[in-house]
Amino acid sequence: MIDLTKFKFYLMGEIEKLAERSQERLRESISILYPPASEPNNPPHLRTGDLQAGCTVTPDFENNRMGVDIKSSIEYSEFLEFGTTQMAPRPFIRPEAERVKEDLTEIIENLTITL
DSSP states (O other): OOOHHHHHHHHHHHHHHHHHHHHHHHHHHTOSBSSSOOOTTSOOOBSSSHHHHHEEEEEEOGGGOOEEEEEEOOTTHHHHHHOOSSSOOOOSHHHHHHHHHHHHHHHHHHHHHHO
16 A cells, blocks of 8 residues: 555655756856857847846745646746747757646656666
8 A cells, every 4th residue: 555645745845856956957048148149049148147147946845736846936937938039949948847737747657667
């Protein structure tokens, strides 16, 4: 018989580790110094450090969820992520969200192998 409490805490621990790795990857993706500006469809280059510091990846265990929240508190993040009429997008959150989905899938697959 499977101890679901043990399973839940193991999964929460894996998600916490994933959030830490994702935070590092996200900040690393915007660590190339400006100038020059990044190419369209590549993460933005580091100018002031505000964007890099304003990005957070945290575990989300609210309302019976188990996942991560990827956020930026910087108001111009949306313009970089999706572009504007004057600027092509420089996505940095969406690519990391895709990597997190892949990592979560791998965590679940590894759990089913060990059960």
